[in-house]
Amino acid sequence: MDVLAPRVLARFLEALTPHQKGWEHRKEKEEAVLRELEPHLHHLWRKLQHQFKGTPQQRVEQFREYLEEHPGDEMGALQDDVDVMVERMVRKHEMEMSDVPFSG
Numbered sequence: 779m780d781v782l783a784p785r786v787l788a789r790f791l792e793a794l795t796p797h798q799k800g801w802e803h804r805k806e807k808e809e810a811v812l813r814e815l816e817p818h819l820h821h822l823w824r825k826l827q828h829q830f831k832g833t834p835q836q837r838v839e840q841f842r843e844y845l846e847e848h849p850g851d852e853m854g855a856l857q858d859d860v861d862v863m864v865e866r867m868v869r870k871h872e873m874e875m876s877d878v879p880f881s882g
Contacts, residue, residue, distance in 0.1 A: 810834035815841070821858065822851060 808827070811834045815823055823841060830837040830844075845852055 807834050811837050811841075814838045819845075819852065 811827070812820055812823065814834070815838065819841075826841070826844070827837075830840040832840070
């Protein structure tokens with residue numbers, strides 16, 4: 779009976795602790811990388827993140843090395859972000875204007 783008790787206890791404790799699913803673990807790792815990067819780099823990171831392998835810290839270091847080797851990419855990513863934001867604002871404005879009745 780004494781041999782069985784530790785196994786039963788271990789299984790009970792294992793059942794109580796939640797196991798992370800694969801996607802949850804990956805999401806936590808991605809969030810760890812994003813916390814280390816400046817917000818204006820997030821768009822470029824999301825675009826290139828699959829190129830960098832290793833721990834979150836290793837991936838951040840690899841990404842920073844990439845930025846040093848490709849300085850124009852950072853500005854290009856910022857421009858892409860601005861273009862997308864302007865396009866959304868224009869569409870929103872056009873939708874709002876189409877809902878306003880003509881008063882002319």
